[in-house]
Amino acid sequence: MIDFLHPAFILIVGALLLPFIPRPLKKAYLVLVPLLAFIDVFLFLQKGTFGIVTFMDWHLTFGRVDNLSQVFGYIMTLMCIIGTIYGLHVENDLEHIAAWLYVAGSLGVIYCGDYLVLFLFWELMAFSSVFLVWFRGRKESLATGYRYLLVHTAGGLALLAGIILRYQANGGDLSFGPIGVDIPSVSTYLIMIGFILNAAVPPFHAWLPDAYGEASVSGAVFMCAFTTKTAVYALCRGFAGMDVLIPLGVFMALYGVVYAVLENDARRLLAYHIISQVGYMVTGVGIGTQMAINGTCAHAFAHILYKGLLFMGCGSVLHMTGKNKFTELGGLYKKMPLAFVFTLIGGLSISAFPLFSGFVSKAMIVAAGFKEHMLWPAFLLTLASAGTFLHTGLKVPYFIWFGKNNCSEETWEKAKDPPWNMNVAMAAASILCIFIGCYTPYLYTMLPYPELAAQYNPYSAYHLSETLQILLFTALGFFLFVKKLAPEPTISIDMDWPYRMGGRVFYWVARKPIQFVDNCVSEFYRYVGLIPLMTQAKFWSWFDWHAIDGVVDGIARSVRGLGAIARRMQSGQLQYNIFYAVTIVAVVIVAYVLA
């Protein structure tokens, strides 16, 4: 019996076989493969280190199974099942293949034990997920996909540079573990940049709303779960206690909230809230205590489910109506009531409402901050959570399902609850969100430090009272100032401006100054190089024609002339020959006699 079967292996093989599965069996197969991966993680993986492969001088570790990798492996494979069910209606095999390879990349990173394997799967994630953007099939999708790829390639290069520097400095040690945050070196920062780019920490975050807002409906459900949370896993593994992550994480949490206010596109708004929520996790990693790491993992777990649910809810509106902007939607509760309820459950979960999943996970990070007497981070994160409820819990449901009806007649006609598979996926995620919130041991026993988690009780009277007051008074503020929040048909300039406009500057530089210099060089060459060259060439051509050819032709002409004379003399008539012979002989005799 094999002692270790990598769940990524199941997904990769499953993906490669998918095109050969006959059509009637395809839907069953689509559910089966991620289910097998989940069962593998849940039932068969034993703690320990497996899958060590010797390649050249290196020992590559594919299977490090411990508490930290298990909690992430569990939720990733679970989300893969939900996401695949949500996309079951998608006929394009390639989209499923891209999604599974993407999840395989994420699982590869989660179970790897060294930087080389990490890098391999890290790049697999970037290069397979970009197809989920391209398969949307719009004109913009192509450009967005390329931007996504370029940013991730840059991040991957920073990571690779860090890995190489670290390899040199450590005398060939590639093992991936706590990186030594007390004495950070250049390699530490480079690896960190690689990781936090994928975690969408500003200023490296703009790829996220750009790509997730443009991805295909089911593609976005996958994307919102895997890239950032795999990066959170990598940060948990390597960077626990890295101080600089605390201010970065808090800034992120607030940054996402501010941009979410301005956003008119529902999925882009949700994308900005990913940045905000991952901010909590990054802060948790920065605090770095056992409680904070527990909180980070719990929040990542809960986040994957409720954010997936929110993307599924808003995605179903996009799928049915073709619209995703608040200025083109509104008042849909009569047409899409199920999608509304599911999205609301996602919204209440992300807002950390009691009895929903966010409540039992987010609080752990904030509590860890208070416990370490980090009052500012804790208070600012609480402020951000008010913002989360304001947007995801209130603004998204209100402006899509209630509020002013901005639907065109066509949109209104098309709007109805989505196909059964989407409803099943959303129902499953909703049930899990509520289950996690109500029955805390389910999640808490999976965390890296389960004994510590078991001591934590989020349902204390004080915490309940605190949370309910914050959330309900935020709701009061929302309804008092709802006019102020009315959506505007705009886009917001973000940190993608430098490279989107930078690309244009590059084009301009290529078109104008470089073209000008090129023209100058051509002109200069024409005057200084080409004209003398041509003159010289003309001279030699003349010389060749008149001098050399003259000599050669002259000789030829002389020979031809002589030949012509000789030919004329050789007439072939006997009497002429005799005449010439006698004449010559006569001349010779006369000359001899006279001499």
Place this chain on the structure above:
Amino acid sequence: MIVKFIDFFRDRLKATIWASYAVLAVLVVIDIVLVDKSHAHTWMEMKIPGWWSLYGFVACVLIIFVSKWFGHLGIMTREDYYD
């Protein structure tokens, strides 16, 4: 069923709003009278009655107005800006 449930409240909008205000008031009263604050993190939470209500409301207003002010500085722009 879901639609009927929502319409039930929409038809009685005034009553719903008053009930919501009542819930908010009860929440603050419970916080002041009943909740044990010996484990609170800072003095503000212990000394200011209904501290978290105030915090939630001010946070919400701040987020709305600061973000909109920031957005109208030129961050929000026309949709075809990059075309």
